[in-house]
Amino acid sequence: MTFTNPSLAPLSDSFTTAPTVILGGTGKTGGRVTERLRAAGSPVRPVGRRTPIPFDWTDRDTWDAAIAGSERAYVAYAPDLAVPGALDDVRALTERLIAGGVQRIVLLSGRGEPEAADAEDVVIASGAEWGVVRCSWFFQNFTESYLRDPLVQGALHLPAGAVSEPFVDLDDVADVAAATLMDARLTGRVHELTGPELLTFGQITEIVARHTGHPIDYIPVSAEEYAQAALAEGVPADVVALLGYLFGVVLDGRNESVTDGVERALGRAPRSFEAFAAASAAAGLWREGVH
Template identity: 50%
Template structure:
């Protein structure tokens, strides 16, 4: 593979795990983000041609979310730039159970560029390095008693790297989940077990959740996250899939194992 592989979102949860895996495989990598050179900002499309010039393969993680406003237009523009640059393969990170995200997936899969979609459930690492890290021992979310098959981000990275480097994945949608359905209360208990600290899940109403977000984020972000929770916490995602096994030939890691490794690292 003579042309570099670009990773959009190279400092994000998936990107910062994908980049070293590609380097270990002997691949030339072009990390892309707001602070890289060349830079890549989803809100600055005029700079995208320079960022993708000469790129052979591309991993794309869109922010804030593929189900959000403007995502389809951004993905359509990215595909135009990628085609002009001669990109030979695209791997898109997507979200499970999101209608807007699936519209973006179709754009990528029907673009004419060989493509793979990695459609992920909720990240296990959100509890240790993301939005679900306990605040004063509390995880608060409007999920009720819904169960989720939390996925190890390292499993996502392994699937993405396989899709970027190996033949035979083109055209596939790998819906990746962890191996077990757990409530957010179950996850809080496992996190407490790993940390030795008290952790509790508090089930919020949607209006409570929105108000909590508005105190920390702008109104648009609060609206987006609340709407996403309304969509995905209706029970549609209460199942496990075989995506990791299909892509890698092995089972995904359970949440207890993820926490056992992630908690010491986060400290």
């Protein structure tokens, strides 16, 4: 984590030998939060479906062993807080965390998602110290997820039109989440995180093309066309439905604003997509065969 304001340097307050449990510890945010806590010398237990102590949102029998002995928890729900049953899972898990002695809960939440706001309310009302890290589209969707291959192939077909988003770097998100887990001064807050500017998906493709030196077309399509193409490529129906929600409901302009959440939490500006794209292109992340 990078703090430019000394008054915001993390205190690592009152850490004991009890580990912080990272639910989704092998995921994109959870893995990054785990790295930051380990670098700070804080005990940490990342758990997921394939970890030695497993945790599976769909199997509540795995929950108690995964969270046992923890005093702090990072909660990243998979696949998304908008899916049916997510709120019940978050409510049940929060109850078990509190019963098990967890004193601080940091929730990864979705910006502009009413279902995510309901999950936030559960954590806020839990009686534990709490923090909410709220954000939407990540830079890493274009390098570590389903939007990477279309960029490599030279054409990004999306039902996003010309709507802009304040895309945010997952490393900034993880910095804020880890700092909130370590420092009580950052609890009791909803950290609404964005990047420093609004960009359309068309502008994103232009930036990536410029840094890779390869032309990339952004081709707006209808939601129906996108869903049919995804199903034809073998994408599971539930994933297609979730993507349809994200593109059709959340990507409606409601998030067309930037915040100072990263700066308020860390005392520094968030990373720009321009800088991210330059570094990603230099690392070869948009080359064929590189994953």
